[in-house]
Amino acid sequence: MTATKAPTTLYDKIFEDHVVDRQDDGTCLLYIDRHLVHEVTSPQAFEGLRMTGRKVHAPSKTLAVVDHNIPTTDRSKGIAEEESRIQVEALAKNAKEFGVEYFNELDIRQGIVHIVGPEQGFTLPGTTIVCGDSHTSTHGAFGALAHGIGTSEVEHVLATQTLIQKKAKNMLVQVDGKPAPGVGAKDITLAIIGEIGTAGGTGSVIEYAGEAIRGLSMEGRMTVCNMSIEGGARAGMVAPDEKAYAYLKGRPKAPQGAAWDEALRYWETLRTDEGAHFDRIVKLDAANLPPIVSWGTSPEDVISVTGAVPDPALIEDETKRSSKQRALDYMGLTAGTKMTEIPLDVIWIGSCTNGRIEDLRTVAKIVEGKKIHESLDYAMIVPGSGLVKQQAEAEGLDKIFIAAGFEWREPGCSMCLGMNPDQLKPGQRAASTSNRNFEGRQGYRGRTHLVSPAMAAAASLIGHFVDVRTLG
Amino acid sequence: MQPFTTLTSTPAPLKVINVDTDMIIPKQYLKTIKRTGLGTALFSEMRYKDDGSENPDFVLNQPAYRKSEILVAGDNFGCGSSREHAPWALLDFGIRCVISTSFADIFYNNCFKNGILPIVVSQEDLDKLFDDADRGSNATLTVDLQNQSIKGPDGGTVNFEIDPFRKHCLLNGLDDIGLTMEKSTKIDAYEEKLKGRAWA
Numbered sequence: 001m002t003a004t005k006a007p008t009t010l011y012d013k014i015f016e017d018h019v020v021d022r023q024d025d026g027t028c029l030l031y032i033d034r035h036l037v038h039e040v041t042s043p044q045a046f047e048g049l050r051m052t053g054r055k056v057h058a059p060s061k062t063l064a065v066v067d068h069n070i071p072t073t074d075r076s077k078g079i080a081e082e083e084s085r086i087q088v089e090a091l092a093k094n095a096k097e098f099g100v101e102y103f104n105e106l107d108i109r110q111g112i113v114h115i116v117g118p119e120q121g122f123t124l125p126g127t128t129i130v131c132g133d134s135h136t137s138t139h140g141a142f143g144a145l146a147h148g149i150g151t152s153e154v155e156h157v158l159a160t161q162t163l164i165q166k167k168a169k170n171m172l173v174q175v176d177g178k179p180a181p182g183v184g185a186k187d188i189t190l191a192i193i194g195e196i197g198t199a200g201g202t203g204s205v206i207e208y209a210g211e212a213i214r215g216l217s218m219e220g221r222m223t224v225c226n227m228s229i230e231g232g233a234r235a236g237m238v239a240p241d242e243k244a245y246a247y248l249k250g251r252p253k254a255p256q257g258a259a260w261d262e263a264l265r266y267w268e269t270l271r272t273d274e275g276a277h278f279d280r281i282v283k284l285d286a287a288n289l290p291p292i293v294s295w296g297t298s299p300e301d302v303i304s305v306t307g308a309v310p311d312p313a314l315i316e317d318e319t320k321r322s323s324k325q326r327a328l329d330y331m332g333l334t335a336g337t338k339m340t341e342i343p344l345d346v347i348w349i350g351s352c353t354n355g356r357i358e359d360l361r362t363v364a365k366i367v368e369g370k371k372i373h374e375s376l377d378y379a380m381i382v383p384g385s386g387l388v389k390q391q392a393e394a395e396g397l398d399k400i401f402i403a404a405g406f407e408w409r410e411p412g413c414s415m416c417l418g419m420n421p422d423q424l425k426p427g428q429r430a431a432s433t434s435n436r437n438f439e440g441r442q443g444y445r446g447r448t449h450l451v452s453p454a455m456a457a458a459a460s461l462i463g464h465f466v467d468v469r470t471l472g
Numbered sequence: 473m474q475p476f477t478t479l480t481s482t483p484a485p486l487k488v489i490n491v492d493t494d495m496i497i498p499k500q501y502l503k504t505i506k507r508t509g510l511g512t513a514l515f516s517e518m519r520y521k522d523d524g525s526e527n528p529d530f531v532l533n534q535p536a537y538r539k540s541e542i543l544v545a546g547d548n549f550g551c552g553s554s555r556e557h558a559p560w561a562l563l564d565f566g567i568r569c570v571i572s573t574s575f576a577d578i579f580y581n582n583c584f585k586n587g588i589l590p591i592v593v594s595q596e597d598l599d600k601l602f603d604d605a606d607r608g609s610n611a612t613l614t615v616d617l618q619n620q621s622i623k624g625p626d627g628g629t630v631n632f633e634i635d636p637f638r639k640h641c642l643l644n645g646l647d648d649i650g651l652t653m654e655k656s657t658k659i660d661a662y663e664e665k666l667k668g669r670a671w672a
Contacts, residue, residue: 150581160653160659199576440517
């Protein structure tokens, strides 16, 4: 006879499966299956290993790729900016010294770390995945427990392949309904963040479920999980299904043959049980969802494209009111201005949120045979990886973009955070498919409006925001 | 890591919610391969004018707060990027304690790895601490980690919660990696078990 087990969530299952040690106070040592490393948050961690004479515990579970710093122009002659070059060289050297596989800036497999992981089949359901980057939540789309860590923790994982963790709370975000054509994963995730606030998921792991989430492609699910961190949750996840398996099958680092079959049997068990407890449940109806645009300097500052800039004077709390007024001042906006009347200077398409092939296909469909608006300073497309770029070019998308007036670049993080030369100038206003509209994020005094690839593409043709649902 | 026991300082008020780590330290300072020397970059876009001179309106540029070791800030402090450069910059400036109504998870975690104590208080207590902080050098706070208390200038005390293990590590300045390596047989045992999973 077996005792009936209490129903558990997907997060509970993966967490429990990775506990190496549990202290009396609940502090756990969690085993880490996959560790992604990039050049910005790892040099001090490798230096720490060197200073203490420690090795990388499991080099084969570690994958390094350069993404944040690299220029998106021709890289065959090296990196001109000295500090960036030193940081990139440091990663190359550290990877070699510690025996870690490394994709350099000339490798076709190079790209944004969160695009590369799934693309290579390094990301798998049921695994624990960390990276010194907050958007590691992306990998949760495959039913992995994936989250960002700081550099001290990068060093801890390199040295021990474990992480000290306490169990987070379970939060369910249920998105039902079928979104209108032109409305997609990015609008869903921005709407969720608008609903729960940027601290709404703090201390929680989000599981996304419901008809609208099931209906998304793997790439759409990655977009949603990617921005879990903007809702305060370190990790977001979706239970793996046929779409996840089909995406992964045959990828270079995915299991093959008998190992694949064995994996599949296990992955099929990765479901939240009926009746499992969630500490918080949030429901959203995607059917009535409009395209969403951000107006302020926090990802929670979002509104329908059909709406207007809100009035901070209506906020009761003093600190919140002054913070939102500060956001409007920074953005150079006045309360009451219609979102569709805000003129744009730059269109930027890319990032770990929206730099995948489906995003580029969406943009191509909208801009094919058309020209970007003359009022724009420029419009730029940065593919998320070398393989995304290669695929786009095989489909002729690059020709469509270039004919429309877009710049077509080499892969990397680029203007999502502007560590490379791709940056907004002071006062420049961008419609961006990235994930953060923070002050200075895309360039000193630059102004960012977060949107979907479809909305960015539509805006590129008109020079201001337009409801993509009204385009033919 | 330097242990954290007690700290007495004039608290600096930063009345902004959702202070993100891009605000704490902008991207141009992330190209370093060291942990030190980031204090001058702390809050750089708010702290300096376009010509590089100090912005006198920014709290940490005001005479009373230039040496503050305690920062009192609005809700959801440290959100956004995982960059540990944020606590490194705070520490290098001299700030060893941040008080808010909530912190973003990754930043909160990063603080403990660097001997910085992040304290979560209620909105009511935060408002009180903001009032204290507004008094500039006429008011100091004393943070006592062992007793989990913040003593105000008028004798009032605010108590706070903290995870016991994190408290222990902070009080003693313990190195996480060293502690974990003492459990290496358990890690070995887990990896032995993993061998039965060809795909993992």
